[in-house]
Amino acid sequence: MTGPRLEMKNIRKDYFGNKVLKGINIAVEPGEVHAIVGENGAGKSTLMNILFGMPVIHSTGGFKGKILFNGKPAPSSSPEDAMALGIGMVHQEFMLLPGFTVMENIKLNREPTIPNIWSRFLGDKMKTLDIQKMRKDARASLEKLDLGIDEMLKVAGLPVGFMQFIEIARELDKDNLQLLVLDEPTAVLTEADADTLLETVKRLSKQGISVLFITHRLDEVLKISDKITVLRDGEQVATMKPEEATVGKLAELMVGRKIQAVTRKDKCETDMECPEPLLSIRNLHVEMPGEELHGVNLDVVPGEILGIGGLAGHGKIGIANGIMGLYPSTGEIVLNGKPVPLNNPIAALNSGMAFVSEDRRGIGLLLEDSIEMNIIVQAMQSQGKFLKKGIIQLMDFETSRRHTEKMIKDLDIRCTGPDQLTRRLSGGNQQKVCIAKALTLEPRVLFVSEPTRGIDVGAKRLVLNLLVELNRKAGVTIVMTSSELAELRSVCDRIAIIYKGRLEGILPPDDSNERFGLMMAGALTHHMKEVS
Amino acid sequence: MPEDSLVPEKTTMKERILDFYRDFGVARLIIFAFLLFLLASALFLKLPMEQILSSVLTRFGMNGILVLAMIPSIQSGAGPNFALPLGITCGIVATTLSIEFDMAGFSGLFFSIGVAAILGAITGFFYGILLNKVKGQEMTVGTYFGFSIVSLMCIFWFLAPYKSPEMIWPYGGSGLRVTIAIQDRLGKVLDNFLSFDIFGVTVPTGLLLILAFFCLALWIFSRTKTGIALSTVGSNPRFAESSGLNVNRYRIIGSSISHALGAVGIVVYAQSFGFIQLYMAPLFMAFFAVASILIGGASLKRATVTHAIIGTFLFQSILVVSMPVANVVVADNIADVIRIIISNGIILYALTRREIGGDVS
């Protein structure tokens, strides 16, 4: 066969006017391992969803551009179409039924059947499963992966490392598999298992199967890929051969962007010059599923905006959630010289810390309640504000109304009044309500996680400006966690990068793209050694 | 749409009407139309409206507190209290005790209410602990838990060593009677208290007063620190946790109040009815209370005192008006059938509605 197996030409996609893909061109040859790297939100998943015809694409207005498969236009209007073409996808989360055996999972909804008397009258669904053939097929695809696993075992009891292989085996079992898409396949694997997986991928490509490999582990990319495409903010910044690339170069390409504004220079730039820390975090471990922390030491200086960055799954989100007592944690927290107990939300709130959660709709808001209730309830329950004196602790509607109205005015929350349900507000205004809720606690330290997630472009700026203003005018110390590095660099005084549950380092916001990229990939120290 | 967030967010008139329609729902619309139809027929048939209205008022007062019992349960996020027979049983035990101690009139009533509230709160506490272990399945578990308790109590009624001749079978046989008359003891003490007639309509003042008292108490409670915490826990448990509230504790409080109200509710019901019914009688009582509050506009996650009042009034009106209308037009029993269809229909409707914002599993 000549010509590329898959061509995606000038793919563009927007979600309600928000451009997430701006003209991507990718060509994958038969037997090629093509890596796609990029930060969170760079557009990798959207691109794959388009290729796989996921319903989420079509329910949001489809996409623009052309997809050619083996030189022919591919319909890609549903996952079934994609499967029929010979595209297989291994999703990030496991798509295995625990109560089924390995064999049943591999053959799910593609079971070979034997006709019987009933199926003649009642249709194909009544055909008996051909267990022998199922076993044989499953065996065959497992052997392609060199996996000596019993196909009759239930998935439920198997070690996690096997799951990914079973998923790949399932895709291999599809007779016509020509292109395999792996979405961050090594994210949950141990190093040894990841190595095995990479070798397997290479072997498959030698058998003529093309592989699209999505990851943000840069060392992996250099090891196995034949071609690398870097996405950033929905743009295709580069496509190159691994020989032309280094970890440093990829990292720079991944994060590089113009810095909008560095807020100020008057703050200390190194730890040496810093005054006594306002908040000191020692050996913090947090058991937050998917964002675990394994011992972080960090100091927050009074009056600064400290940014916390890092890739998804490395634990940056865990810091604020752990300190605020939302997930089981161990370690030492000292605020203003006083120790703060962990695993105790009330104590955290009363000690002078407040938290604007990354999960705005899940944790941050009472969607079915009024703006007023949302703003005051936390302060009422933890600090006893807005209550009349007396035995029955009646709510004081006057002061609460006055406070809410002041907050609405101060933070410029666009609403019909304090009684409007927060469900009815736009993302930006919901976020302002969350900030108002936190400010009502009159915190010394304000934790803000992903403040601009799910907010449209104009409002993003407003929310960030609000945070800066709070910091400058009201003197609130802010610890801001974000997946968007550019955002951190535009407002923070220092940026701490978390890698694999530990603090990798602290950089000033105007440091080079390369250093940020390397640090987020956990490769800065390693890279420095190589250079020297 | 970046400018979207810069303009104040208004809801247009059309949206508001649509919203109202959506909140009100098809099922409620049908029920409301049905009530109007019944009223029109009653007028057309020249039925004695004074009697009907008196009867509506009495039944409204009788059932009100039982419906109020749903509020703390729904607000704390456990859904409607399908295990209400638990609380009801406590109320019945309290009433039988007052008879056993040979009490009558207001002293008997207040003794019954007091003991009922205490028993109900204790039972509700333990039931709350159970509920915390079965989050997400409270309704199913509650239904069958209520059923089991009622049948277990059958054995209790049968074996309990009561002595009062008013309650045990007159000629031998063991256990308490199925129906115990209490006309001479608690019968209508509340109904007749300060009762007066106006345009031929009898107003059971005492009954309505005690209902008003409980409505007010619940309303005030909902504006206290604890009450607000309770509804915070119900609307978003994770928000509540992040505010330092102990979710399980508030759910137990909700269950306690709910069962205490259920227990008090049945005492008030019984004094008006003139009888207490034992054995399997409380089995289906929860469903009518659940249906009432849903008709009033509550959902599985949100309920207020207003919902309870409107719902009880509508539901009882339908029952009261449909009986004489049906008697004249069709047959005797149809009112009962209609009650079954309406009450279960509205619950089904609520179950199949997708709740906004909540993660009802």
Add this chain to the structure above:
Amino acid sequence: MTADNRDQSKKLMLQEAEEITYKERIWKYYLRKNVVPIFFVVLCVFGGYYSGLSLPFLINEIITRMARNSFLVISLIIPILAGMGLNFGIVLGAMAGQFGYIATANFQMAGFSGFAVTTLISIPLSILFGWLTGKLFNQAKGKEMITGIILGFFANGIYQLICLYFMGNFIPIRIPTMLLSTGIGLRNTLDIKSMHYALDNLWKIRINIPGFIFPIIIPVFTLLAVAVLCLAIHFLIRTKLGQEFRAVGQNRHIAEVAGIKVDRTRVIAIIFSTVLAGIGQVIFLQNLGNINTYGSHVQVGTFAVAAILIGGASVSKATIGQALLGTLLFHTLFIVSPLAGKNLIGDAMIGEYFRVFVTYGVIGLALALHAWQARQKRR
């Protein structure tokens, strides 16, 4: 690491995993999984002893009840497999069966042909009811059981409306004795003597036991029907459709991604269940010989659910064996508890109340345990 090495280490890991699960399985299987049936076996033996009933009499009763109730209990299996929990909506199937009888009684059919026609009438009705139930359950995913319970009550209201006010009115009834004296509405009891034992009597084997007056009677065809159903379920689970039921039952999302039409599969599962319940009710009533028009169907769901749970099934797992064992134990308890109560405490009512309590209590407990385990799993 070479490929071989890796392979071996993996094999070792697997062996370990296997051994652990095997040991665990033995413990769990014999103690935890079977604690409910073991408890009820003890209870039944105890009750049977104190009931003072003779063994042949007891066996006779049990055979009769097994023959007439098994069908209804087995009808619960498929929705459990499909992850929809205990289908309390089988009450609607029972109603379909009763509508069948009302029709055949109206046309004065008799004997086996009457029974067969009744069954044939019940099937399309059951399919319709099952389809509606399934649609409703798809609107209330995750709340199927409470929806099923309430649906049963709601349908009962509609059923009463039809039988009490439409029959003889909008729906003509030819036999005046079926109707109330007013000419509208069915009587409380519907006599179907003409179809009494229509299936049971096709072939009955009598086994005389020396020393006892009553012979043991075995209704061969009824039991055969149950056996055929068991085989059919066994067969169905091993078809493509059965595999889809099981996949949907484990995880709707994954099944959907694999291309299985989840909603449709769920509706089919409920239709199957409702149809089987309809046939089950027809078999049940031919053994009784009369219908309590407003009562025969009411408890069908509760009793069947209690039976399958006593057999050791749970909200998410059920086998044919559990259904049969449960029917056996539940109905043994049914027979012996009033008499045992009378002999032990001096009153039959105690046994009766105890039985009702066990019925509801077992369901309540099973549901609570299931919800509790589901919560722990989520953590």
